[in-house]
Amino acid sequence: MNVHESEKIAGLLMQLGLEESTDDTADVVVFNTCCIRDNAERKAIGQIGRFKQLKRENPDAVIAVVGCMTQQDGAGLALRKKFPFVDIVLGTANLDKIGDLVADCLATHKKHVEIDTDPKPPIVEGLPYYRTSGCNAWINIMYGCNNFCTYCVVPYVRGRERSRRKEDIIDEFRRALDQGYKEVTLLGQNVNSYGNDRGDGYGFADLLQDLAKFDGDHRIRFMTNHPKDMDDRVIDIVADSPNICNNIHLPIQSGSDKILRLMNRHYTRDDYLATIDKIRAKMPDCGITTDLMVGFPYEEESDFEDTLDIVRRVQYSNAFTFVYSPRRGTPAATMPQVPEEVSRRRIMALIAEQNAITRKLSDAYVGGVYRVLCEDIVEKNGKKQLCGRTESGRMVTFDGGEELVGTFCDIKITRSRSASLFGTKV
Numbered sequence: 001m002n003v004h005e006s007e008k009i010a011g012l013l014m015q016l017g018l019e020e021s022t023d024d025t026a027d028v029v030v031f032n033t034c035c036i037r038d039n040a041e042r043k044a045i046g047q048i049g050r051f052k053q054l055k056r057e058n059p060d061a062v063i064a065v066v067g068c069m070t071q072q073d074g075a076g077l078a079l080r081k082k083f084p085f086v087d088i089v090l091g092t093a094n095l096d097k098i099g100d101l102v103a104d105c106l107a108t109h110k111k112h113v114e115i116d117t118d119p120k121p122p123i124v125e126g127l128p129y130y131r132t133s134g135c136n137a138w139i140n141i142m143y144g145c146n147n148f149c150t151y152c153v154v155p156y157v158r159g160r161e162r163s164r165r166k167e168d169i170i171d172e173f174r175r176a177l178d179q180g181y182k183e184v185t186l187l188g189q190n191v192n193s194y195g196n197d198r199g200d201g202y203g204f205a206d207l208l209q210d211l212a213k214f215d216g217d218h219r220i221r222f223m224t225n226h227p228k229d230m231d232d233r234v235i236d237i238v239a240d241s242p243n244i245c246n247n248i249h250l251p252i253q254s255g256s257d258k259i260l261r262l263m264n265r266h267y268t269r270d271d272y273l274a275t276i277d278k279i280r281a282k283m284p285d286c287g288i289t290t291d292l293m294v295g296f297p298y299e300e301e302s303d304f305e306d307t308l309d310i311v312r313r314v315q316y317s318n319a320f321t322f323v324y325s326p327r328r329g330t331p332a333a334t335m336p337q338v339p340e341e342v343s344r345r346r347i348m349a350l351i352a353e354q355n356a357i358t359r360k361l362s363d364a365y366v367g368g369v370y371r372v373l374c375e376d377i378v379e380k381n382g383k384k385q386l387c388g389r390t391e392s393g394r395m396v397t398f399d400g401g402e403e404l405v406g407t408f409c410d411i412k413i414t415r416s417r418s419a420s421l422f423g424t425k426v
Helices: 002-014 038-050 052-057 075-082 092-108 154-158 166-178 204-211 232-240 257-263 269-282 301-314 340-365
Strands: 028-033 062-067 088-090 112-114 136-140 183-187 219-223 247-249 287-294 318-323 369-380 383-390 395-398 408-417 420-425
Touching (some): 038 052, 075 088, 088 092, 092 112, 183 204, 287 301
Parallel strands (some): 028 062, 136 183
């Protein structure tokens, strides 16, 4: 979602006649920040501080800091105090103003701090995009979150759920296909909640069904899903629609019922496994990925073992693994914290478990032929190759010319290495 928001920011700046810079000596620098984990926030602060020298060498340069980090209570003003050389500070609901404020700052050197605290800010349509993800187009279908997981800042910095009108989404989807994009990824903090706030009875399954009707050689993906809201109809539509990828990201976070209750996740491990069984029954080859967190407050060794058990049962094709990071203003930040050395040991054990599963699943691809969307060119040891993904989301590297980028190819997998597959065009 941050990648796509950066595409919007770039589009607004390009309307001013600005061009993308290839180095740090730019006239305008925009930091689009994330604060979902402490590590991300500390990295952003370190990068911002690095540009003090740029401002000293070029006082006319405009430096802007926007996004989740600045939206936290009092964070915008605190950032301006810590980094007085920053010219513009915007929250998540004010990104559409970046073009006007940069233009004003370039002309007048006036500084701006705008943080909209409305929990349901309006959705601004018609913003320009400078798409940077090759043959993939990102499309937001909704913004915000109503779930209030006890570890998460998203509802506080992104606001409540707001769904875009189906007409606006479908129009943008059509334009993306007309512009030649071969893969469209639908984005939302919880795509399964799409439409709940509109009250017209049109939900995520309806949207998927409408988008699946478009003819042409393209793929549809979506992220992210909440296990409590993943219903049978969505699973059926994905299974029955040739252009919707059999690839579902379903974050469980923990395999322990005790921890799931403390996280306020509103499902049990049995609920989750029942959903996995439904997906496997309809789509045996579906690539299922997840998010997993260790070291959440009150997590004991038995709770961690429950998480390892889930990983072994589900056999994820990939998992994004994290150590719990306390976030100011969330309920979990006030709970007793797990010692760092314990969390460190658990995350290493979890990664080792998942890596072993990923290697085993990768080996099963060898000898098979899979349809791959060629996304980009990679260079290693002086040799250029193509890379792309299967429908299930696995990355494949193979030989071929640049003219294949943005096209679909049938690739025979000849070898595997951990999460990576290698093959030849057939």
